Amino acid sequence: MATSRTALIIGASRGLGLGLVQRLHEEGWNITATVRDPAKASALKEVPGIRLEQLEMNDTAQLDGLKQRLQGEVFDLVFVNAGVMGPLPQDLERVDGADIGDLFMTNAVAPIRVARRLVGQVREGSGVLAFMSSILGSVAIPDGSDLCLYKASKAALNSMINSFVTELQRPDLCVLAMHPGWVKTDMGGENAEIDVLTSTHGLLEQINAQAGQGGLRFINYKGEALTW
Numbered sequence: 596m597a598t599s600r601t602a603l604i605i606g607a608s609r610g611l612g613l614g615l616v617q618r619l620h621e622e623g624w625n626i627t628a629t630v631r632d633p634a635k636a637s638a639l640k641e642v643p644g645i646r647l648e649q650l651e652m653n654d655t656a657q658l659d660g661l662k663q664r665l666q667g668e669v670f671d672l673v674f675v676n677a678g679v680m681g682p683l684p685q686d687l688e689r690v691d692g693a694d695i696g697d698l699f700m701t702n703a704v705a706p707i708r709v710a711r712r713l714v715g716q717v718r719e720g721s722g723v724l725a726f727m728s729s730i731l732g733s734v735a736i737p738d739g740s741d742l743c744l745y746k747a748s749k750a751a752l753n754s755m756i757n758s759f760v761t762e763l764q765r766p767d768l769c770v771l772a773m774h775p776g777w778v779k780t781d782m783g784g785e786n787a788e789i790d791v792l793t794s795t796h797g798l799l800e801q802i803n804a805q806a807g808q809g810g811l812r813f814i815n816y817k818g819e820a821l822t823w
């Protein structure tokens with residue numbers, strides 16, 4: 596009997612993280628999912644067989660605790676999805692320094708702290724380490740200038756992923772910086788172009804297609820290569 600593949604999804608209480616868990620469950624994966632507050636994860640708890648872990652990504656003690664609890668486990672997919680939009684409006688003259696710090700900590704630094712602790716548990720040869728980036732992190736595109744801080748935080752994430760991969764020296768590992776599309780979630784808003792089902796279905800299709808191909812790639816949910 597074939598054993599199920601295993602996934603760890605960071606930030607799965609709602610939106611794209613929750614959608615990823617639901618799609619993975621439909622495909623028969625064994626899933627561990629993290630949330631900041633288990634009391635607010637009712638939709639996630641409805642997914643049969645899910646293993647729930649608590650994680651505030653910006654707390655290194657909690658990161659170390661998670662690593663300890665997951666000791667010895669091997670994942671076919673580790674997906675660092677959690678992220679925030681940051682303070683609104685993104686008016687550089689008014690925005691609070693602490694809020695800028697929180698944004699860059701959450702979107703650019705904490706994802707790498709997660710990856711550093713767990714990369715050794717991504718299955719050798721076929722495992723995938725994925726980060727939820729954004730096309731808005733591409734420094735070349737003019738779109739979304741009203742979200743200049745969010746854009747910069749995703750550009751910073753892309754840069755941090757690059758440094759992480761360079762430092763790691765594991766050319767066999769498949770590392771993906773993924774753009775999910777503009778998606779109807781709390782963050783994306785109701786005017787977004789696609790729903791969570793379309794996005795997460797596409798993201799998972801790309802993960803399945805890319806598994807086993809070592810190297811770092813910046814792609815969207817349709818598998819199209821994006822400019823860094």
Ligand SMILES: NC(=O)c1ccc[n+]([C@@H]2O[C@H](COP(=O)([O-])OP(=O)(O)OC[C@H]3O[C@@H](n4cnc5c(N)ncnc54)[C@H](OP(=O)(O)O)[C@@H]3O)[C@@H](O)[C@H]2O)c1
Nearest residue numbers: 606608610611631651652677678729777778780781782783
């Ligand atoms: N929606 C879009 O159009 C779009 C486009 C491009 C990229 N993205 C990216 O996709 C990812 C998911 O976005 P979404 O649209 O699903 O947003 P969302 O509905 O606002 O969900 C964000 C998720 O991140 C979690 N999170 C935030 N800060 C965290 C922290 N410090 N520690 C742990 N978990 C944390 C939230 O947990 P709580 O429930 O506890 O707050 C929630 O599960 C983000 O990285 C976002 O930047 C989204």
